[in-house]
Amino acid sequence: MDEIVKIINDIKVGNIKPIYFLMGEESYYIDKLTEYLEDNLLTEDEKGFNQMVLYGRDTTIEDIVSNAKRYPMMAERQVIIVKEAQDLSRTIDKIEAYVNNPQPTTVLVFAYKYGKVDKRKKWIKSIAKNHILFESEKLKDFKVADWIKRVLQGRGFSIEPKAAIMLQEFLGNDLSRIANELSKLEIILPKGSTITPDHIEQNIGISKDFNVYELRKAVGEKNHHKAFQILNYFHQNPKSIPKVLLIGQLFGYFSNLLKYHGLKDKTQGNVASALGIHPFFVDEYRIAAANFPMKKVSTVINKLKVVDGMSKGVGASNLEDIELYKEFLISVM
Incomplete structure (x- = not known):
């Protein structure tokens, strides 16, 4: 600053x-x-x-x-x-x-x-x-990846965009926590290194293939197989993501997708600014918009609200959370 x-x-x-x-x-x-x-x-x-x-x-x-x-x-x-x-x-x-x-x-x-x-x-x-x-002030979520990049550049390192996004998705915008994890990587890796998703997975414990970012991407692409793989991973590794965060991330994703449909100017810079996202994600929204028309997105958001309520005990359901999420994916994908 x-x-x-x-x-x-x-x-x-x-x-x-x-x-x-x-x-x-x-x-x-x-x-x-x-x-x-x-x-x-x-x-x-x-x-x-x-x-x-x-x-x-x-x-x-x-x-x-x-x-x-x-x-x-x-x-x-x-x-x-x-x-x-x-x-x-x-x-x-x-x-x-x-x-x-x-x-x-x-x-x-x-x-x-x-x-x-x-x-x-x-x-x-x-x-x-x-x-x-x-x-x-708290840093906006979509600015965290760029902050990570700038901090590492100042210390003689670089980072791949996906690796920065993984850190942001897992740690949020808590800069102190992120800085601590970056310090660990700086000790392990030689100066001048480019930090990759593999480095993040091996040294910090964030899966490069099974995380909420990859789940959103799989849902947006209607990649059923990948989406169910990730859900099963979350079920087997409950500490990898709290269920409240999972629902919140999907709700935020589809809410942004609804905004995307309403934009007249869909250039990368305008989309990133309007949705408050990193430019890295813009192509992901373009693909998802083709798979989920505006009316369908509204339906998905309503279903997410129902699933959220059922996972909290609202309404009659004998299903485990994992089965609720799978049923949700089947219905929307």
């Missing part, structure tokens, strides 16, 4: 602010920025007396302010880092007085994860104007 690069570059040239308030649903960038501030604002010799790490659940705003108002010892500044600051959400507004009159020789860092403070509050506006307010 350009904002992160700017914050780091400013620190490198000595443009350091008294307050850094890092907040948002996506913890990955908050953790990375906090780690950078913790490692780089003071020398190792200075950290012993002038760097303090507090945790929201174990401290109070009063204690934080009291520590922040101290003077550094034999150093230009001191650093106070408040991790898990979201645990102070009920009392965080008490920081307003300090925000309006911060100690110039203190750098106060708040890592406020999995949520955010109302930006209409006066003290947040003041931080945004005079200090650093960083908001970390």
